[in-house]
Amino acid sequence: MTTTDKKKFFIALFSVLISLLISCNGRGHFYTLKIIPSGDGWGYEIRINNRSYIHQPFIPAVEGNLPFSDKKTARKTGRIVIEKLKDNQPPGLTKEEIDKILKEN
Template sequence: MIKRISVIIIVLSVIGIASFLYWRAVPKAEDYRGDNIYEVNTFEYNRGWGYQISKNGKVIIYQPCIPCIEGDKSFPNEILAENTGNLVLSKIKNHENPSLTIEEVNKILMVNEK
């Protein structure tokens, strides 16, 4: 009898853990509804500018420095930071990897020099 109760407890525990893990892994409905509100905000940082991207009011990307550039170099002006943030956001909305390549960063920086 004790062995049977132990087996039942183990089986129920495994089912409970599996259910919990499944519940945590499955994307929530709001991820599919299109109700997500994204926002790019700029901020001053280290005598320059950075950007952050928020989804439904929660910061999902905080980028105080120019990506792909060595060191702690911030964007030289607010427009560059905002343009870079908008590029990353467009990648997110297109379900692409939001990482930027050195070529993309150089292109944004060159536009500023013209």
């Protein structure tokens, strides 16, 4: 292996390690968010270590089974839930939190 090849190898290895560190929290949990179609709108699914943890086809904390009207709002809501999980908080959202998310979009 030449010096240039070794440098390329170590740069690639370092990049992979940094990516893993960024995507994993201290407990080694790997969170993924998937936006899913739901009726006439969108929902989200949160997976932890590639296992379904939360399947949310409708807007939480809102009466009725209403999907999100756009992917952006579903994604933003799912990201907030993931942040709560990473902070060891319950993943539930209040009506006030949902109202704030919906008003911002």
